Amino acid sequence: MKSTKGLAALFFAVALLAAPASAADYPDHPVEFIVPWSPGGGSDTLMRLIAGNIKPYLGVDMPIINMPGVGGTVGLREASRRAADSYTISQVHEGLLTATETSITDLAWDDFEPIALMTASPPPQYLVVHPSKNYSNLE
Numbered sequence: 001m002k003s004t005k006g007l008a009a010l011f012f013a014v015a016l017l018a019a020p021a022s023a024a025d026y027p028d029h030p031v032e033f034i035v036p037w038s039p040g041g042g043s044d045t046l047m048r049l050i051a052g053n054i055k056p057y058l059g060v061d062m063p064i065i066n067m068p069g070v071g072g073t074v075g076l077r078e079a080s081r082r083a084a085d086s087y088t089i090s091q092v093h094e095g096l097l098t099a100t101e102t103s104i105t106d107l108a109w110d111d112f113e114p115i116a117l118m119t120a121s122p123p124p125q126y127l128v129v130h131p132s133k134n135y136s137n138l139e
Contacts, residue, residue: 037075072099
């Protein structure tokens with residue numbers, strides 16, 4: 001529990017650095033957190049831990065809004081359309097790279113401003129195929 005509160009405090013401190021110039025009045029209403037995946041997964045769980053512990057630091061609630069679909073691009077599209085007023089935060093991971101490169105979306109990393117690194121996957125992720133397929137690489 002202690003590390004969760006520390007993580008929330010760190011998240012808030014970094015988020016404040018990205019806040020508008022009138023940071024003294026920020027926030028005066030809830031900060032919405034768009035999670036572009038379904039409830040119950042790892043990304044959703046992490047964001048709920050943060051949102052559930054950030055009110056003492058932020059002073060307002062941080063409701064989680066799950067907007068799954070098309071590899072996370074439905075929620076990210078909504079986040080990109082919101083005003084850049086620090087009242088909407090979202091989460092991006094490597095899935096956006098794949099969605100951009102395969103033309104699923106025209107959104108890209110540059111459409112968002114990073115404010116905090118939340119996780120780094122310690123084990124690498126692999127592309128896999130059925131063992132009966134005779135592939136040894138992507139060439």
